[in-house]
Amino acid sequence: MQAGIILKILGILLTIFSTTMLPPVLVGWLYGEASLLPFLNAFAILLSVGLLLWMPLRCVRRELRLKDGFVVVFLFWVGLGLSGALPLYLSPEPSISVTDAVFESMSGLTTTGATLLVGLDELPKSILFYRQQLQWLGGMGIIVLAVAILPMLGVGGMQLYRAETPGPVKDNKLTPRIAETAKALWYIYLGLTVACATAYWMAGMNTFDAISHSFATVSLGGFSPYDASIGHFESPLIEVIAVVFILIGGVNFSLHFLSWRSLSLAHYLKDAEFRAYLLVLGTVATITVAYLTLTSIYDDFWTALHNGIFQAVSVGTTAGFTTASFHEWPGFLPVLLLFASFIGGCAFSTGGGIKVIRVLLLFKQGSREVMRLIHPSAQIAVKIGRKPLQDRVIDAVWGFFSAYVATFAVIMLALLASGLDQISAFSAVAACMNNLGPGLGQVGANYADVNDFAKWMLCLAMLMGRLEIFTVLVLLTPAFWRR
Amino acid sequence: MSWRGVLRILGILLMIFSGTVLPPILVSIGYADGQHWHFVYTGLVILALGIALWLPLRKADADLKIRDGFMVVALFWSVLGVLGSLPFLFGLHLSFTDAVFEAVSGFTTTGATAIVGLDRLPPSIPYHRQQLQWLGGMGVIVLAVAILPMLGVGGMQLYRAEASGVTKDEKLTPRITQTARALWTIYLGLTLICALAYWIAGMSLFDAIGHAYSTVATGGYSTHDASIGHYDSPLIEGIAIVFMLLGGINFALHFTAWHRRRPWAYLRDPEFRVYLLLAVGSSLAIAAVLTLESTYASAGPSLRHATFQVVSILTSTGFGTAIFAEWPLFVPLLLAVLSFIGGCAGSTAGGMKVVRVMLLFKQGERQTVTLLHPRSVRFVKLGRRRVPEEVMQSVWGFFSLYMLSVVVLTIGMMAAGLDLESAFGAVVATINLLGPGLGEVAGNFATVNDAVKWMGVFAMLLGRLEVFTLLVIFTVTFWRP
Numbered sequence: 001m002q003a004g005i006i007l008k009i010l011g012i013l014l015t016i017f018s019t020t021m022l023p024p025v026l027v028g029w030l031y032g033e034a035s036l037l038p039f040l041n042a043f044a045i046l047l048s049v050g051l052l053l054w055m056p057l058r059c060v061r062r063e064l065r066l067k068d069g070f071v072v073v074f075l076f077w078v079g080l081g082l083s084g085a086l087p088l089y090l091s092p093e094p095s096i097s098v099t100d101a102v103f104e105s106m107s108g109l110t111t112t113g114a115t116l117l118v119g120l121d122e123l124p125k126s127i128l129f130y131r132q133q134l135q136w137l138g139g140m141g142i143i144v145l146a147v148a149i150l151p152m153l154g155v156g157g158m159q160l161y162r163a164e165t166p167g168p169v170k171d172n173k174l175t176p177r178i179a180e181t182a183k184a185l186w187y188i189y190l191g192l193t194v195a196c197a198t199a200y201w202m203a204g205m206n207t208f209d210a211i212s213h214s215f216a217t218v219s220l221g222g223f224s225p226y227d228a229s230i231g232h233f234e235s236p237l238i239e240v241i242a243v244v245f246i247l248i249g250g251v252n253f254s255l256h257f258l259s260w261r262s263l264s265l266a267h268y269l270k271d272a273e274f275r276a277y278l279l280v281l282g283t284v285a286t287i288t289v290a291y292l293t294l295t296s297i298y299d300d301f302w303t304a305l306h307n308g309i310f311q312a313v314s315v316g317t318t319a320g321f322t323t324a325s326f327h328e329w330p331g332f333l334p335v336l337l338l339f340a341s342f343i344g345g346c347a348f349s350t351g352g353g354i355k356v357i358r359v360l361l362l363f364k365q366g367s368r369e370v371m372r373l374i375h376p377s378a379q380i381a382v383k384i385g386r387k388p389l390q391d392r393v394i395d396a397v398w399g400f401f402s403a404y405v406a407t408f409a410v411i412m413l414a415l416l417a418s419g420l421d422q423i424s425a426f427s428a429v430a431a432c433m434n435n436l437g438p439g440l441g442q443v444g445a446n447y448a449d450v451n452d453f454a455k456w457m458l459c460l461a462m463l464m465g466r467l468e469i470f471t472v473l474v475l476l477t478p479a480f481w482r483r
Numbered sequence: 484m485s486w487r488g489v490l491r492i493l494g495i496l497l498m499i500f501s502g503t504v505l506p507p508i509l510v511s512i513g514y515a516d517g518q519h520w521h522f523v524y525t526g527l528v529i530l531a532l533g534i535a536l537w538l539p540l541r542k543a544d545a546d547l548k549i550r551d552g553f554m555v556v557a558l559f560w561s562v563l564g565v566l567g568s569l570p571f572l573f574g575l576h577l578s579f580t581d582a583v584f585e586a587v588s589g590f591t592t593t594g595a596t597a598i599v600g601l602d603r604l605p606p607s608i609p610y611h612r613q614q615l616q617w618l619g620g621m622g623v624i625v626l627a628v629a630i631l632p633m634l635g636v637g638g639m640q641l642y643r644a645e646a647s648g649v650t651k652d653e654k655l656t657p658r659i660t661q662t663a664r665a666l667w668t669i670y671l672g673l674t675l676i677c678a679l680a681y682w683i684a685g686m687s688l689f690d691a692i693g694h695a696y697s698t699v700a701t702g703g704y705s706t707h708d709a710s711i712g713h714y715d716s717p718l719i720e721g722i723a724i725v726f727m728l729l730g731g732i733n734f735a736l737h738f739t740a741w742h743r744r745r746p747w748a749y750l751r752d753p754e755f756r757v758y759l760l761l762a763v764g765s766s767l768a769i770a771a772v773l774t775l776e777s778t779y780a781s782a783g784p785s786l787r788h789a790t791f792q793v794v795s796i797l798t799s800t801g802f803g804t805a806i807f808a809e810w811p812l813f814v815p816l817l818l819a820v821l822s823f824i825g826g827c828a829g830s831t832a833g834g835m836k837v838v839r840v841m842l843l844f845k846q847g848e849r850q851t852v853t854l855l856h857p858r859s860v861r862f863v864k865l866g867r868r869r870v871p872e873e874v875m876q877s878v879w880g881f882f883s884l885y886m887l888s889v890v891v892l893t894i895g896m897m898a899a900g901l902d903l904e905s906a907f908g909a910v911v912a913t914i915n916l917l918g919p920g921l922g923e924v925a926g927n928f929a930t931v932n933d934a935v936k937w938m939g940v941f942a943m944l945l946g947r948l949e950v951f952t953l954l955v956i957f958t959v960t961f962w963r964p
Contacts, residue, residue: 067855153854332897332906339890362883369880372873373955374550376635391872398879399850402843405886409820416813422904422921440903474851 113222139219594703801918
């Protein structure tokens with residue numbers, strides 16, 4: 001491992017990140033808010049720390065190797081999670097503890113959307129804007145992470161896509177191609193955000209709300225400047241716009257890229273993962289609407305229809321916006337939606353969870369096992385589309401799945417040990433690890449009542465979910481630190 | 484598929500099974516509880532069914548192929564489960580649902596019960612329940628040691644060589660008989676010693692035999708509502724712990740150790756070591772929590788109850804001395820996780836089995852190493868043996884199908900009206916063949932509705948037949964010629 005180059009990269013990242021304190025200052029100034037000092041202070045601190053790391057090391061020029069990749073990714077998220085907490089902690093309003101600030105910031109950057117702030121509507125606009133912006137930045141980070149970095153590190157079967165991203169991959173060098181791929185995808189991301197904001201604005205949101213919500217929609221974050229989330233607007237049109245952009249945000253971004261370049265939608269329909277994604281969400285939405293109608297929770301069918309579809313899409317893709325308190329819905333619905341969030345979005349999207357492609361692979365491998373039982377000597381290949389997959393990729397997906405389940409169980413036991421009840425603990429871990437946001441029971445509305453130990457554990461859950469488990473696990477193995 | 488062969492075997496099995504009503508008849512006459520006619524009728528119904536199946540097909544080809552094997556196993560457990568319910572229908576006038584639930588729970592060695600007031604029942608009925616578990620245990624041993632490895636279910640082909648000789652052809656019947664005979668001798672021996680130990684420790688003869696049945700079969704039925712807690716005797720609990728542990732060990736290992744006089748074979752077995760480690764480690768950990776949280780007066784009772792519950796749950800027996808669902812903090816969930824791990828492969832225990840969990844862990848380890856050294860080629864090993872890739876994939880398939888079943892059943896039970904905790908608890912209790920669950924089903928299944936009970940019946944069969952054996956029958960491919 002090469003500490004010099006890692007610290008240098010971290011320094012550069014912090015320096016860049018410090019400038020993101022400035023837009024909230026502008027927002028605060030426009031709204032004539034008195035206390036802009038927290039952001040300016042945070043800017044100064046982060047800039048100086050960043051420069052301090054970078055300046056002495058600026059002459060270090062080495063190529064990053066595989067092991068460094070894991071450390072950089074991990075430090076990137078932890079470092080930004082902690083730095084992002086700075087303005088929230090420094091700000092007099094809301095006055096929150098270090099734990100709470102880190103939780104909120106981590107929840108933003110990992111695009112989880114779990115919040116412990118109550119009374120959002122009364123907070124200064126600069127703070128509100130900052131939260132939304134954190135999610136948007138987190139989304140940008142994730143796209144690069146998912147499309148460029150994780151496949152190269154070979155985490156959880158994503159080497160499947162290694163061949164598809166252009167450029168040389170024979171050696172261990174990480175840096176050169178990331179910049180190109182990232183730039184193309186960021187344009188798409190930016191374009192989607194602008195389109196989403198315009199749509200919201202035309203549907204009746206004011207400029208501030210439109211921009212803020214578009215930040216959290218495209219990144220599948222789920223933060224909102226209102227306690228009532230999207231439900232605040234009580235407008236079916238806005239809900240439709242949100243559903244559309246949430247769906248788009250949950251699709252593989254390289255698919256967007258291909259379609260954009262060739263200006264055709266054929267790529268979407270040919271993609272096995274995209275079809276499975278729509279199928280899963282469609283099924284969950286149908287069951288939800290049907291059950292809501294049957295139990296007559298809402299007075300009329302239309303309310304059940306738009307609330308059902310909105311919650312199914314929002315939870316299933318791990319965005320986590322709410323129009324109705326789904327945690328109070330009857331019977332198995334809340335749990336069904338939570339389980340849907342385990343499937344999550346497509347690979348290379350801003351969505352969380354296990355990812356549709358992996359679930360699809362697990363399913364196909366399961367069917368292959370059944371076939372093998374009946375025909376013990378047959379050679380059967382697992383295929384996605386028409387491509388047969390290597391056993392190695394499938395092994396990695398299995399490994400990912402069981403590591404996910406094991407991590408889930410361990411964190412849940414820790415939460416129970418800290419005193420949460422079973423439903424709250426279960427749903428809190430699910431909501432955080434899948435980068436969803438709202439849970440059930442005690443954490444149905446927000447995470448304000450949870451104890452500090454549990455909050456730190458949940459921060460870890462968000463981080464591990466975002467970094468696809470193995471990026472963190474690998475750092476804990478002795479083999480990693482051996483020379 | 485050769486239906487004729489399958490039904491013929493089923494007919495023979497039913498005829499044999501009809502003989503098992505004799506002991507309850509003797510018990511009934513001995514205690515003069517007036518139930519003997521119910522058992523006579525039960526026996527006649529089963530015998531008649533058996534003969535009706537066998538007689539027209541007695542000349543059918545006796546050789547079974549792989550597909551027939553799946554069918555026989557699935558039919559065996561579900562048909563005998565249903566027929567075992569007859570005495571409950573005739574004698575106790577239970578509803579059909581309750582009676583089938585009780586019988587399937589017995590026959591799969593689960594031990595979940597829908598009957599409250601066991602202490603007041605006519606003795607022959609509790610005897611029949613205990614005996615059902617014991618017979619279920621006999622079936623399971625053969626299933627787990629001989630049949631599943633041959634069918635290659637969930638990675639169990641790993642043990643194929645140990646089931647006395649490698650199979651080249653697809654014929655199933657002849658060798659199973661041999662293996663069965665050897666294993667049943669051990670099973671019978673264990674039961675006798677266990678009954679004797681219980682009796683010396685102070686149980687009545689009736690209770691000693693009854694509990695020996697359900698201990699060695701790791702079933703968990705008891706003749707008292709308060710289960711083993713009824714006796715409040717550390718000695719009896721100690722005996723129960725020892726024999727539950729023995730019942731949770733691979734019977735092929737018992738075979739090697741006893742028939743070939745190699746007691747050290749136990750310690751050499753990697754699965755056995757992990758199994759023991761799990762039992763001891765979790766007992767100590769839970770005892771520590773119970774002491775710290777002052778659930779019991781001192782460390783002594785904490786350790787006693789913790790050890791008993793851990794062993795009872797790890798081996799999926801489900802005897803109770805305390806209601807673990809009421810223990811503090813994360814303890815109930817930790818115990819639920821233990822019941823997912825379950826006993827060793829080739830034993831009467833349920834759950835996913837220790838060896839599979841070990842393989843999953845080793846694969847996870849291998850995965851992290853491959854991340855760091857992408858070009859290295861590594862193999863998963865068990866002891867000194869390399870585990871083939873197909874076995875690993877079967878184990879993965881098993882794991883994800885198991886998890887999927889748990890999720891679907893939990894949602895199903897919630898749709899039927901249980902809350903999340905009870906639904907999850909009920910699924911844990913049934914699919915892992917444990918018995919007691921969490922929430923509403925912490926003690927028994929008496930209060931839940933019929934839909935939940937039928938899902939429970941399905942879950943028990945699913946768990947007992949290692950998921951694949953049952954699900955494969957529902958696939959299109961299975962029925963395609």
